[in-house]
Amino acid sequence: xxxxxxxxxxxxxxxxxxxxxxxxxxxxxxxxxxxxxxxxxxxxxxxxxxxxxxxxxxxxxxxxxxxxxxxxxxxxxxxxxxxxxxxxxxxxxxxxxxxxxxxxxxxxxxxxxxxxxxxxxxxxxxxxxxxxxxxxxxxxxxxxxxxxxxxxxxxxxxxxxxxxxxxxxxxxxxxxxxxxxxxxxxxxxxxxxxxxxxxxxxxxxxxxxxxxxxxxxxxxxxxxxxxxxxxxxxxxxxxxxxxxxxxxxxxxxxxxxxxxxxxxxxxxxxxxxxxxxxxxxxxxxxxxxxxxxxxxxxxxxxxxxxxxxxxxxxxxxxxxxxxxxxxxxxxxxx
Amino acid sequence: xxxxxxxxxxxxxxxxxxxxxxxxxxxxxxxxxxxxxxxxxxxxxxxxxxxxxxxxxxxxxxxxxxxxxxxxxxxxxxxxxxxxxxxxxxxxxxxxxxxxxxxxxxxxxxxxxxxxxxxxxxxxxxxxxxxxxxxxxxxxxxxxxxxxxxxxxxxxxxxxxxxxxxxxxxxxxxxxxxxxxxxxxxxxxxxxxxxxxxxxxxxxxxxxxxxxxxxxxxxxxxxxxxxxxxxxxx
Amino acid sequence: xxxxxxxxxxxxxxxxxxxxxxxxxxxxxxxxxxxxxxxxxxxxxxxxxxxxxxxxxxxxxxxxxxxxxxxxxxxxxxxxxxxxxxxxxxxxxxxxxxxxxxxxxxxxxxxxxxxxxxxxxxxxxxxxxxxxxxxxxxxxxxxxxxxxxxxxxxxxxxxxxxxxxxxxxxxxxxxxxxxxxxxxxxxxxxxxxxxxxxxxxxxxxxxxxxxxxxxxxxxxxxxxxxxxxxxxxxxxxxxxxxxxxxxxxxxxxxxxxxxxxxxxxxxxxxxxxxxxxxxxxxxxxxxxxxxxxxxxxxxxxxxxxxxxxxxxxxxxxxxxxxxxxxxxxxxxxxxxxxxxxxxxxxxxxxxxxxxxxxxxxxxxxxxxxxxxxxxxxxxxxxxxxxxxxxxxxxxxxxxxxxxxxxxxxxxxxxxxxxxxxxxxxxxxx
Ligand SMILES: Nc1ncnc2c1ncn2[C@@H]1O[C@H](COP(=O)(O)OP(=O)(O)OP(=O)(O)O)[C@@H](O)[C@H]1O
Ligand SMILES: [Mg+2]
Numbered sequence: 001x002x003x004x005x006x007x008x009x010x011x012x013x014x015x016x017x018x019x020x021x022x023x024x025x026x027x028x029x030x031x032x033x034x035x036x037x038x039x040x041x042x043x044x045x046x047x048x049x050x051x052x053x054x055x056x057x058x059x060x061x062x063x064x065x066x067x068x069x070x071x072x073x074x075x076x077x078x079x080x081x082x083x084x085x086x087x088x089x090x091x092x093x094x095x096x097x098x099x100x101x102x103x104x105x106x107x108x109x110x111x112x113x114x115x116x117x118x119x120x121x122x123x124x125x126x127x128x129x130x131x132x133x134x135x136x137x138x139x140x141x142x143x144x145x146x147x148x149x150x151x152x153x154x155x156x157x158x159x160x161x162x163x164x165x166x167x168x169x170x171x172x173x174x175x176x177x178x179x180x181x182x183x184x185x186x187x188x189x190x191x192x193x194x195x196x197x198x199x200x201x202x203x204x205x206x207x208x209x210x211x212x213x214x215x216x217x218x219x220x221x222x223x224x225x226x227x228x229x230x231x232x233x234x235x236x237x238x239x240x241x242x243x244x245x246x247x248x249x250x251x252x253x254x255x256x257x258x259x260x261x262x263x264x265x266x267x268x269x270x271x272x273x274x275x276x277x278x279x280x281x282x283x284x285x286x287x288x289x290x291x292x293x294x295x296x297x298x299x300x301x302x303x304x305x306x307x308x309x310x311x312x313x314x315x316x317x318x319x320x321x322x323x324x325x326x327x328x329x330x331x332x333x334x
Numbered sequence: 335x336x337x338x339x340x341x342x343x344x345x346x347x348x349x350x351x352x353x354x355x356x357x358x359x360x361x362x363x364x365x366x367x368x369x370x371x372x373x374x375x376x377x378x379x380x381x382x383x384x385x386x387x388x389x390x391x392x393x394x395x396x397x398x399x400x401x402x403x404x405x406x407x408x409x410x411x412x413x414x415x416x417x418x419x420x421x422x423x424x425x426x427x428x429x430x431x432x433x434x435x436x437x438x439x440x441x442x443x444x445x446x447x448x449x450x451x452x453x454x455x456x457x458x459x460x461x462x463x464x465x466x467x468x469x470x471x472x473x474x475x476x477x478x479x480x481x482x483x484x485x486x487x488x489x490x491x492x493x494x495x496x497x498x499x500x501x502x503x504x505x506x507x508x509x510x511x512x513x514x515x516x517x518x519x520x521x522x523x524x525x526x527x528x529x530x531x532x533x534x535x536x537x538x539x540x541x542x543x544x545x546x547x548x549x550x551x552x553x554x555x556x557x558x559x560x561x562x563x564x565x566x567x568x
Numbered sequence: 569x570x571x572x573x574x575x576x577x578x579x580x581x582x583x584x585x586x587x588x589x590x591x592x593x594x595x596x597x598x599x600x601x602x603x604x605x606x607x608x609x610x611x612x613x614x615x616x617x618x619x620x621x622x623x624x625x626x627x628x629x630x631x632x633x634x635x636x637x638x639x640x641x642x643x644x645x646x647x648x649x650x651x652x653x654x655x656x657x658x659x660x661x662x663x664x665x666x667x668x669x670x671x672x673x674x675x676x677x678x679x680x681x682x683x684x685x686x687x688x689x690x691x692x693x694x695x696x697x698x699x700x701x702x703x704x705x706x707x708x709x710x711x712x713x714x715x716x717x718x719x720x721x722x723x724x725x726x727x728x729x730x731x732x733x734x735x736x737x738x739x740x741x742x743x744x745x746x747x748x749x750x751x752x753x754x755x756x757x758x759x760x761x762x763x764x765x766x767x768x769x770x771x772x773x774x775x776x777x778x779x780x781x782x783x784x785x786x787x788x789x790x791x792x793x794x795x796x797x798x799x800x801x802x803x804x805x806x807x808x809x810x811x812x813x814x815x816x817x818x819x820x821x822x823x824x825x826x827x828x829x830x831x832x833x834x835x836x837x838x839x840x841x842x843x844x845x846x847x848x849x850x851x852x853x854x855x856x857x858x859x860x861x862x863x864x865x866x867x868x869x870x871x872x873x874x875x876x877x878x879x880x881x882x883x884x885x886x887x888x889x890x891x892x893x894x895x896x897x898x899x900x901x902x903x904x905x906x907x908x909x910x911x912x913x914x915x916x917x918x919x920x921x922x923x924x925x926x927x928x929x930x931x932x933x934x935x936x937x938x939x940x941x942x943x944x945x946x947x948x949x950x951x952x953x954x955x956x957x958x959x960x961x962x963x964x965x966x967x968x969x970x971x972x973x974x975x976x977x978x979x980x981x982x983x984x985x986x987x988x989x990x991x992x993x994x995x996x997x
Contacts (some may be wrong), residue, residue: 039758095978107623107757108981111911114904115977121900122971129963185438188427192435195424202384202418204410204439204485245769248762311773314766321763322751 001152003283009158011278015271017232020170023241023266024225026250027177028218034194034257036100038109043222043247045120046088047240050223051230052124053087054080055133056210062138074133074165075233080227081220087113088219089212091116101316115163117241117301132236162231165255173224174263177217181259194257246273253320255327264328269313276303276312337396337489337520338383344391348419351390352378354544358522360537362488365511365521367552369528369565370541371436376524377419379489381540384416385409396489410439410505416488419494419524422478425467429458432466432477436484440509445482451480454510472503476510490514492523496531506536528566532556540565570853573919573989580927587930591937594809598888603929604823608726609623610925611830611918612877618916618991620870621850622753625761628902630741630875631896632775634882638733638787639725639892646724654719657710664706668699668915703797714780722783730794734826734883741879742872744771749871753864768903776894789891795819823884830877835918851905900970905932908977914987923989931976932969939968952978 025047032040041233057076061068068075095116099109142161180187186209193200194208226240240247250269254261281301288296304312320327336359352375354540360366365482368376381387383394389402397412406416415436424432433451437444447542452459455476461469466477475495495511496504504527512534515521525531532538535552542562548561555561588596607626616622649655675695678688713719736949752763775782782788795818801811837843849863886892905928943965949956958964980987 019578039762047454054547057824099981104981105986110758110761110906112981114907115974118900118904118970118974119978120974122967122969122974126964126971127968129960130967153935185434188431189438191427192431195426196421199418199422199424200435201406202386202416203408203435203481205435206438245762245766249766252759252762294352305777307777308773311770314770316764317766318751318770319754319761325755327760 001148002154004159005148005155005287007031007278007283009155010282012270013159013163014169015274016267016271017270017271019224020166021229021232021266022243022247022250022270023263024170024173024221024228025243025247026254026262026266028222029251030254030256030259030262031190031194031214031246032218033251034259035190035197035211036096036109036112037197038106039248040111040113040218041110042091042116042120043218044136044240045124046084046091046115046173046219047226047229048124048237049087049120049226050080050084050219051221051226051235051239054227055091055230055235058135065319067086067139070165071135071141071162071231072139073162073227074169077127077224077227081223084223085216087190087220088215088222092211092215098220099332121237121241126239129156130237131233132154133230134234135231154227160232166232169224169228173221177221177259186210188291190214243310246310249313249317249320252317252325253327258327261327269316272310272316273312277309278302337364337523339395340379340383340392341395342392343379343382343389343402345378345387345389347387351477352380352544353362355392356382356541356544357545357546357549358539360489360520360522362518362520363515364532364536365515366523366537366539367528367535367549368522368524368539368541369526369555370547371565374541376541377493378544380416380493380522380524384414398535403425407439408525410485413486413488414491415482415485415489416491416516417478417482417493417495421499423466423469423474423481426465428463429466429469429477429480432481433484435457436481439485447484447486450483451483454483454513455480460490472499473507475499475503479507479514483519487519489520489522492521494524494526496525496527497530504530528557528562534564569992573923575721576923576988577919581921583927583930587934591934594812594816597820598928599812599886599933601816601820601823602885603887603926604820604827604932605881606906606909606929607826607922607925608823608830608884609878609881609906610921611827612874612881613906613910614874614915614918614921615834615877616687616871616874617910618845618868618921619843619850620874621757621873622682622871623757623761624871624874625899625903625907626748626764626766626768626771627906628897628899629764629771629893630745630878631882631902632768632771632897633741633744634734634737634879634884635886635892636775636782637737637879638730638883638886639782639791641729641733641736642792642887643725643727643788644792645727646720646722649720649723652713652719654710654714654723657713658723659705659812661703664703668703671695671699699731702751711780719780722780722786730780730792730883733821733887734794734864734880737879737883738876739879741875741882745872745875746868749868753867757983764850765899765903768899772894772897782894784890785893785895787891787893791887791890791892792912793819793887793890795822796954799824807821819888826880826884829923831918831947834873838918840863864877900973904977905973908973911987912976912980912984914989914991916991917987917989920987920989920991924987928973928976931972935969935972936965940965 007125025043028046029040029043032038036317054073054076057080058072061072061076066072095112096109099112143158144161144164145156149154181191182188189200189210190213192203192205193207197207230239246264246269250265251262252265253268254263254265258291279299279300279302281299282298284297285303338358338360340356340358342355342357342526343353344351344355356375356379358366358379368379370376378387382389385401385403385405392402393400394402396414396423401409401414424435427435430448430561432532433448437447450514452462457473458480459471466474469477479492479495492511499507508530511521511523523531532552532555538548538550538552538555539546540548540555547565548558550558556566584596584600587599589677602720609631613624613627616624650860672692672695675688675692678691683691715721718856748764748767752760752767755763778784779786796815798808798811798815801814802808806814838846845866849866909924909928910921911924912928913922914920940961943958943961951957
């Protein structure tokens with residue numbers, strides 16, 4: 001039983017947490033691709049920037065002496081998301097909209113997004129240095145340990161408070177997004193524009209409005225993902241820059257342009273990463289008792305060494321691109 | 335006063351103009367049919383009306399104002415609707431959602447309009463939960479027309495509504511168009527099945543190289559030996 | 569057009585003189601050597617993107633491959649390794665690799681014996697898995713042994729001439745580019761961008777973590793120079809400043825010779841029928857393929873050529889700084905910077921790429937000291953007003969160049985999308 005609890009801690013919980021963050025990031029990328037048809041690299045900076053906004057707000061709360069029952073990072077999240085959405089709109093207006101107006105090719109927009117990445121990255125480092133920050137300087141990070149002796153485990157089930165909240169918040173956001181896309185007028189218009197932008201225009205859909213809504217959602221969800229990642233680990237200027245490729249992998253595996261695909265892709269990449277570096281000996285150790293001597297399990301039995309964890313996502317990405325570029329949910333291929 | 339009137343419209347896609355002075359006038363009760371050889375600028379004329387390309391000369395009067403170069407999201411509320419030649423349904427969305435998208439510019443309750451569309455195309459009611467991409471060519475054409483009607487237009491423009499349909503469906507689509515017209519919607523359509531379409535057209539326009547060649551009632555054009563010889567295949 | 573280029577190059581020359589005057593000749597001469605290497609790399613990207621329209625976001629990977637290659641060729645021999653069990657064990661790992669490759673190949677051809685569809689798929693996946701496990705079972709002990717004291721720590725070098733190392737860098741980059749191009753070039757542009765980034769990250773992870781091969785984060789130094797080192801000039805009785813200048817000047821000369829030869833070769837090729845074909849493929853993919861030209865093969869050719877230059881350039885950089893440190897490679901400095909060079913200079917024009925490379929490299933290196941000066945100025949000013957000084961000026965100025973790079977590229981895309989020295993569009997008949 002101990003082994004099973006260990007597996008839950010190491011794979012199920014971590015995979016879920018990672019999957020949530022990847023999924024939230026990938027939704028933004030996939031929506032932007034669906035509507036504007038370009039790979040938005042600067043999405044990482046929407047995430048990191050959003051996390052820093054949340055961090056500043058949380059620090060302000062602490063300075064004003066406001067104490068909250070749940071981690072302040074989650075309390076300020078709604079405000080931070082609004083600000084991040086405004087930031088996303090500003091970035092589009094300042095950098096991408098002029099290029100679109102000129103009729104620039106998607107590749108040009110992609111390169112422009114690299115420029116935006118560098119600028120925001122530079123600005124963040126300029127103001128915050130290259131060090132890392134913690135949301136939990138003024139309050140404790142609560143860790144729940146569930147004693148599992150009842151089912152014969154010597155290890156407790158461990159999950160932190162931010163992790164619990166993160167999974168809940170992701171679930172709620174995904175449901176909200178689902179209802180938005182399938183029930184609301186604007187959400188349906190967004191799907192229509194992703195499906196066939198010319199026809200959407202012909203139908204009288206206000207495409208400029210749809211573009212704005214897309215940036216708002218992408219910015220807000222990006223901020224959510226970035227903040228929650230920072231709450232789970234630490235906040236640093238290259239927080240999301242380092243994981244933008246796994247997030248792209250999630251979006252592509254799920255099929256670019258497909259919101260539900262992005263969620264599935266995020267979970268898939270998250271679990272693949274944790275499973276690939278998991279030391280199977282820890283789970284299968286009881287087998288040693290029945291295996292003959294020459295077949296005893298080695299002390300570490302992982303598919304890839306831990307230092308190659310991020311590489312797993314790249315390999316999945318490359319294989320998906322080669323075997324099924326439209327992704328498992330058959331996204332926009334043209 | 336005609337419902338829509340194009341006077342000497344000149345326009346194109348940025349290079350040399352494709353339309354070199356097109357004149358069209360349609361009444362509310364009319365079914366106008368534009369015919370002409372491939373590449374004559376028939377689709378381009380409809381797109382020019384709908385603001386999808388730049389009009390550099392002439393005027394397009396609709397509802398008492400010049401609408402040249404207005405964008406679709408302004409034109410649809412004014413009562414103009416357009417069914418493009420191809421890719422005219424949202425394939426990943428259900429039939430009902432396709433219709434809803436046609437009503438995007440409306441803020442009032444459009445359930446009675448949807449009812450009206452379903453009465454006109456009963457198959458669509460059956461298939462309303464199905465993705466439009468899974469329908470047959472004829473059914474898609476119905477979805478496309480239904481979508482365009484959802485904005486309660488006063489003028490419906492159709493680009494080759496019968497393209498790629500079997501003869502039985504062609505007749506059905508043409509009958510539907512006439513029924514829509516009877517319900518008070520002016521029609522301006524481009525057709526390759528020229529003879530068949532001109533037979534019920536109240537106005538006919540023969541276009542070649544971006545200019546009017548002949549204009550008259552449908553019956554007049556069919557009867558004109560020169561039109562018949564050069565444009566209707568003898 | 570010619571006049572514009574001449575003016576721009578003249579301006580660049582003045583900038584270099586100014587830099588030499590303000591920052592000192594030894595500093596400037598080093599930057600010029602690096603600029604020459606970057607020019608070579610930028611030419612490589614210009615071939616791929618400017619000529620061929622191929623999106624390569626994996627430049628960093630090719631630079632690392634070049635660096636590892638020159639380290640391997642030119643670093644002195646490690647006798648402990650060669651005298652140990654290591655070579656034998658590595659040989660076995662290599663055999664395991666070959667066997668695995670054969671297995672996967674056989675599985676992929678299994679339709680010949682009537683295994684098709686899902687079964688073939690399953691068989692292929694299984695073959696990959698078995699091959700991977702088998703290879704790891706041979707490699708892991710070999711790696712652990714070599715990394716131990718008995719195995720010599722790492723395999724060391726071959727003690728060859730650095731220029732041989734540069735060539736080997738080109739060859740290795742070509743080999744990798746061939747494989748990458750073979751599997752990725754069919755993808756559409758943005759997918760290609762993401763795939764190449766992914767591959768370069770995989771290359772980085774491998775080089776960084778295969779300590780037995782590259783020494784990984786432990787870094788290798790000093791890597792020998794192809795030309796005499798400053799110390800050798802000093803041994804000849806020269807003073808330090810002059811020896812630095814002399815040594816760097818001779819390195820620069822060698823780099824310029826390489827650059828000149830490459831430039832001459834590609835200009836000739838591009839003016840000829842080969843270049844005409846490339847342009848027609850880039851500008852009109854469909855028409856070219858319907859004309860019966862083998863588009864994919866030509867694109868692969870161009871991808872490999874461009875990558876060779878990147879490999880050589882990467883090797884030249886490593887030789888010059890004398891240290892191979894896999895953790896110093898970053899996508900910003902080694903992929904995006906090159907892109908900015910080519911776009912600012914003018915994609916599709918070799919002189920443009922050259923100009924952009926030198927200009928951007930100089931901007932990149934001076935933006936740090938420059939912003940430091942500005943910060944110090946502002947800081948002293950704000951202290952006077954009683955607002956306090958700017959903290960951590962050093963660290964902040966180091967970050968300014970990333971911002972400047974982003975700013976330059978956004979401005980360029982907005983106001984000079986074709987670059988400062990744009991491609992000369994030839995009307996072909
Ligand atoms: N998007 C476009 N950009 C540039 N030129 C175009 C575009 N669409 C059409 N053209 C050109 O405009 C001219 C008229 O095209 P149009 O589509 O109006 O012809 P048409 O009369 O509808 O022909 P068909 O019967 O084949 O549909 C053609 O020469 C065509 O090449
Ligand atoms: Mg047409």
